[in-house]
Amino acid sequence: MNPLLQLKHVRKEIGRKTIIHDLSLEVFAGEVFGLLGPNGAGKTTTIRMIVGLMGITSGEVLINGISIARDFEKAIQHVGAIVENPEMYKFLTGYQNLIHYARMTTGVTEERIDEVVQLVGLEHRIHDKVKTYSLGMRQRLGLAQALLHRPSLLILDEPTNGLDPAGIREIRDYLRKLAREEGLAIIVSSHLLTEMEMMCDRFAIIQHGKLVTIESVQELSKQIEKVLFTVEPVEKALQLIQTRYPHINITHTDQGIEIPLDYKEIPNLTAALVDGQINIYGIQVLAKSLEERFLEMTGGNEIV
Amino acid sequence: MSNLFSLIQNENMKIYRRFGTWVMIGLLVLASVVGAVITKTTYREPADWKAEIASEISGAKEQLKEKNIQKTYKEHLQQQVKINEYRLEHNIKPLQSNTFWGYLVNSADIISLVTLFTIIVAAGSVASEFSWGTIKMLLIRPASRAKILLSKYIAALLFAVCMLGLLFLVSAVASAILFGIETIREPYLAYQNGTVVEKNMVIYVLQAYALNCADLVMMATFAFMISAVFRNQSLAIGLATFSLFIGPQITFFLAMKFDWAKYLLFANTNLTQYIDGMPMVKGMTMPFSMMMLFLYFILFNAIAWFTFQKRDIAA
Numbered sequence: 036m037n038p039l040l041q042l043k044h045v046r047k048e049i050g051r052k053t054i055i056h057d058l059s060l061e062v063f064a065g066e067v068f069g070l071l072g073p074n075g076a077g078k079t080t081t082i083r084m085i086v087g088l089m090g091i092t093s094g095e096v097l098i099n100g101i102s103i104a105r106d107f108e109k110a111i112q113h114v115g116a117i118v119e120n121p122e123m124y125k126f127l128t129g130y131q132n133l134i135h136y137a138r139m140t141t142g143v144t145e146e147r148i149d150e151v152v153q154l155v156g157l158e159h160r161i162h163d164k165v166k167t168y169s170l171g172m173r174q175r176l177g178l179a180q181a182l183l184h185r186p187s188l189l190i191l192d193e194p195t196n197g198l199d200p201a202g203i204r205e206i207r208d209y210l211r212k213l214a215r216e217e218g219l220a221i222i223v224s225s226h227l228l229t230e231m232e233m234m235c236d237r238f239a240i241i242q243h244g245k246l247v248t249i250e251s252v253q254e255l256s257k258q259i260e261k262v263l264f265t266v267e268p269v270e271k272a273l274q275l276i277q278t279r280y281p282h283i284n285i286t287h288t289d290q291g292i293e294i295p296l297d298y299k300e301i302p303n304l305t306a307a308l309v310d311g312q313i314n315i316y317g318i319q320v321l322a323k324s325l326e327e328r329f330l331e332m333t334g335g336n337e338i339v
Numbered sequence: 340m341s342n343l344f345s346l347i348q349n350e351n352m353k354i355y356r357r358f359g360t361w362v363m364i365g366l367l368v369l370a371s372v373v374g375a376v377i378t379k380t381t382y383r384e385p386a387d388w389k390a391e392i393a394s395e396i397s398g399a400k401e402q403l404k405e406k407n408i409q410k411t412y413k414e415h416l417q418q419q420v421k422i423n424e425y426r427l428e429h430n431i432k433p434l435q436s437n438t439f440w441g442y443l444v445n446s447a448d449i450i451s452l453v454t455l456f457t458i459i460v461a462a463g464s465v466a467s468e469f470s471w472g473t474i475k476m477l478l479i480r481p482a483s484r485a486k487i488l489l490s491k492y493i494a495a496l497l498f499a500v501c502m503l504g505l506l507f508l509v510s511a512v513a514s515a516i517l518f519g520i521e522t523i524r525e526p527y528l529a530y531q532n533g534t535v536v537e538k539n540m541v542i543y544v545l546q547a548y549a550l551n552c553a554d555l556v557m558m559a560t561f562a563f564m565i566s567a568v569f570r571n572q573s574l575a576i577g578l579a580t581f582s583l584f585i586g587p588q589i590t591f592f593l594a595m596k597f598d599w600a601k602y603l604l605f606a607n608t609n610l611t612q613y614i615d616g617m618p619m620v621k622g623m624t625m626p627f628s629m630m631m632l633f634l635y636f637i638l639f640n641a642i643a644w645f646t647f648q649k650r651d652i653a654a
Binding site: 049086087088090107112114116118120121122123124131135136139140 | 345346348349352353356472479481483649651652
């Protein structure tokens with residue numbers, strides 16, 4: 036499968052400072068790809084380079100195989116984006132804003148505009164001026180303008196910013212649906228890590244303008260940290276486990292016994308506990324959250 | 340690929356959907372009407388125009404006797420004498436401000452207001468997109484930056500054309516109502532190839548409008564350039580209006596001392612200097628000024644285009 040978006044050794048220098056170092060990644064049709072990184076890591080710069088708002092010092096950005104730098108008009112045709120906040124013309128109505136962007140591409144009919152307006156749930160307020168909109172409504176209008184021309188690559192910077200919980204869920208479900216059913220490639224950046232964990236298939240972590248890692252969320256869920264066994268009697272169980280795994284550090288908490296264990300060992304240990312006549316009330320896998328992984332990779336809350 | 344026409348349509352929408360634009364349009368209409376009313380109430384016709392013309396002729400002849408008189412000025416005086424003699428001969432009264440054509444010619448002075456408003460629009464068209472943050476939305480469409488910039492420039496000039504048309508129309512209506520149209524057939528006396536010819540007054544009015552437009556186009560282009568380069572509307576408006584009002588004065592002082600002043604923009608924007616026969620620097624001609632204006636025009640547009648094309652859009 037050909038990637039919809041390809042970054043090849045992308046580098047950005049501003050003055051003498053290198054903002055992005057040799058960044059390479061690929062995003063495929065049908066996936067939601069998360070862009071993570073602490074403040075100032077270069078997420079927005081990366082997005083700006085992808086959509087041609089910023090020049091690329093060296094390297095290449097290909098959208099559908101077309102270079103954004105060499106053939107901008109052709110490459111950008113299939114891209115819908117919100118870069119940072121969805122800024123709109125406040126003195127125009129939401130509808131006029133959409134007309135404005137519709138005129139800049141080909142093949143967006145009035146029916147399509149109505150369809151998108153419905154999709155983002157703005158039909159009751161679309162003929163009001165944007166200055167009367169709440170942040171959440173602007174976010175929805177921003178999404179509408181990005182979807183207007185049926186893009187195959189959707190780039191959203193903080194798409195759930197300003198939305199209420201119901202709105203967040205709605206947008207998340209909708210984005211997943213777009214990726215699954217219509218085969219869009221979607222790039223999202225967000226600081227809300229739990230949010231990203233629920234939304235993305237894969238994610239890249241960027242720090243200091245360098246790519247730290249690309250991982251899939253599925254893999255992440257297999258990176259077990261600990262397994263929590265709630266058992267009775269505890270003393271007997273502890274003894275049993277300790278003799279079975281003499282080199283493993285076992286902790287006993289109020290919830291039960293926490294053991295750093297491999298995924299495949301869970302059934303074996305369970306069987307052993309049952310054989311040892313220990314009552315098992317619960318087995319819980321304590322997987323690493325994206326947040327923990329993120330902090331682990333980026334070394335905490337470091338900004339510079 | 341978006342076409343230029345739709346882009347201009349977009350720019351027009353952004354100009355005319357704003358309240359401020361309608362305030363400017365209202366002010367222009369007001370200025371034109373108030374100008375006509377003031378003329379009506381204050382203008383006094385000369386009691387004996389023939390005597391005045393006669394004294395003008397003798398005055399000019401007196402000047403013509405002087406030795407070191409500038410050549411262009413001399414020609415201008417000679418033409419005036421011929422035209423004035425023609426007036427006395429054929430009993431054609433000079434154009435009075437309180438007539439239909441008279442006020443219409445004077446309304447060309449209000450074009451400076453159109454210039455100011457066009458500066459405001461041109462200065463805002465690029466800079467506002469930056470201050471609103473909408474530039475990020477605008478430049479991620481299948482339209483080249485050059486096309487977007489061109490559409491903005493054209494929209495600003497279209498605004499100027501509309502304002503000029505409106506000024507002409509409102510002035511004509513106000514003039515017709517306040518001064519009547521009895522004198523509409525009065526001819527305009529022009530000097531061509533050594534003889535005085537009678538022409539339709541419309542030509543004179545349009546000429547007055549056209550000559551005042553050089554300033555308008557140049558300052559609008561200048562403001563547009565500043566707007567594209569510095570992305571700051573206030574700076575663009577400030578610099579453009581400041582130079583609009585102060586530029587000619589400074590150039591005038593420089594022109595008294597230095598010959599090179601003739602290459603300055605403001606030595607050339609006032610094209611009426613050739614009609615009055617008093618160019619700012621000796622030896623300047625209408626074609627020379629046209630050429631200089633054209634060069635400045637190209638320069639301003641090239642700077643605007645180049646910086647806009649290359650710029651990284653951040654924050």
